[in-house]
Amino acid sequence: MSCKVLVVAEQDGGAVRDITWELLGLAHKVAREAGWGEGSVKALLLGQNLDTAAKGLAERGAAEAIVADSPALANYSCDGSAAVIEAQAQAESPALVLLGHTPNGWDVAPHVAAGLDAPLATECSAVTAPGGKPRFTRKAFNGKFVQEIEVGDAPMSIATVQRGASQAFSGSTQGTVRKVDPGIDPAKLQARFVEVRKGESGGLDLTQAAIIVSGGRGLGAAEKFSIIRDLAQALGGQVGASRPVTDSGWLPHEHQIGSSGVTVAPKLYVACGISGAIQHLVGMRGSGFIVAINKDADAPIFGVADVGVVGDLFEIVPALTKAVQEARK
């Protein structure tokens, strides 16, 4: 069966990443809608020593796992990865190429799009294909609006899809594995991998925290963060932050929650002065109970919060700290 959806898989040390199972779930949903058939979903896997990962893909969603297994692909390089994805997309000519909106996914996708002269929809929260015509949903203006995109008569389109946009594929498939020659000469790569390492860290691990109180741009200055610390202390929790806070140096980067920081899922998440850009929301929307305090009633954070207060955080947060302290007595 010809390929209609090509999922570019991601793996870390030979283990398939969660985003890939979600992409396979999405690919099957789109293929059903479009009437392309379950057998039209293939996966492309790049890296080294991929036998186990390839078998897993063929058993969980891919009619065929196309594997480019080579020491030259052991680590990510934009031109190396792009060359392989381009060549395989050209050979398979799917209607849709899906990548995760991950640091490597968004890095490589435009190279492939420009190389194949195909439209690219980034950071999609939904992909549909009624009648076989792809339609992409994403956020624009930092989450203020939802944008829907169509691609006219483009024979192939490419999308990067955000985490959580789809359920992981939960069925099973009897797919096949096919190895392809990546044809990459490591000496000719223009972008060379050096290493992956931990960022600067003071040892904070927010991923394990049961309670997180986060502050955002609405705090206005580093010294104003004391009200966030006080509330976190009263609740027995940790202090988190949105991107503008760590960019401005009000707190170290390890406090940052979101797509470029850590993903957290505490029992209680209190967002103070955080508008809720999508990059922040993807990192905290799995929290058990979300409290939002913000002066803007239209802030996207209220869309994911369980309970919210519209008002001045400099009045409400200290009052909440006091109320928590009294409740603890």
Add this chain to the structure above:
Amino acid sequence: MKTLVLVKQVPNTDSPFRINAAGTWVDEGNLTYGLNDYDRYALEEALRLKDKGAATEVVALSVGPERAATALRTCLATGADRAIHVKDDRLAGSDPLAIAKVIAAAIKGEEFRLIFAGLQADDDNYTQTPALVARLLGRPCATAVLKAELLDGSIRVERELENNRVQVIEMTLPAVVAVQTGINEPRYASLKGIMAAKKKEIRTVGLSDIGVDAAQVGGGAARLKTVRLAHPPKGKGAEILKGSADEVAKALVQRIREKTGVL
């Protein structure tokens, strides 16, 4: 070493945003505009290379309507040496790949060794133009760059990954670097800089000047077409508490106690 900075003029985030009558984009009538925040960091990174003597010339380029000249003027006042403004009514509605082709055409023959850009624009949030340009020029590109260090014939960059990890990449020059916010502390234009900028050149070019066929750009040729722009669904929606600070605080404690058991 000639260095290019790609910049975009975008609506200020505190502008009064309204959806246009067609429901396909924002109504531009009431918006105020400024230099895209990410691009301020890209410009600063280029200016630091010039301060060190590594960059000989810093050029800012923008594709946009008349008003985009203001963003270029800001770049000149902040320290860029000259600017290129690609302006043509037929560009309206172009998709990112068309814009990237226009940028590649506009800098033909300029031999920029380094191109800096912001990771994304604050309006469409597309996160793709810098790497599209790189591929069209046959150059490597690194996105979400938190640190860049110029070496002999190459540039070493640190890319931001998830969960507080960074990926170190070395790229052969010429290369494209799309910076993440926070990579540096952007400077502001000084009064002296603003005065000096008046004497600096903004070269305005149209499609015919750069040899791009008008049939390849604009809304008619766009294959990435916004068919609808809407307010986000409210989702389950938060229960909004009302009252004095003390009243809402007490109500919050009660909800937290009931729903989470942490108090």
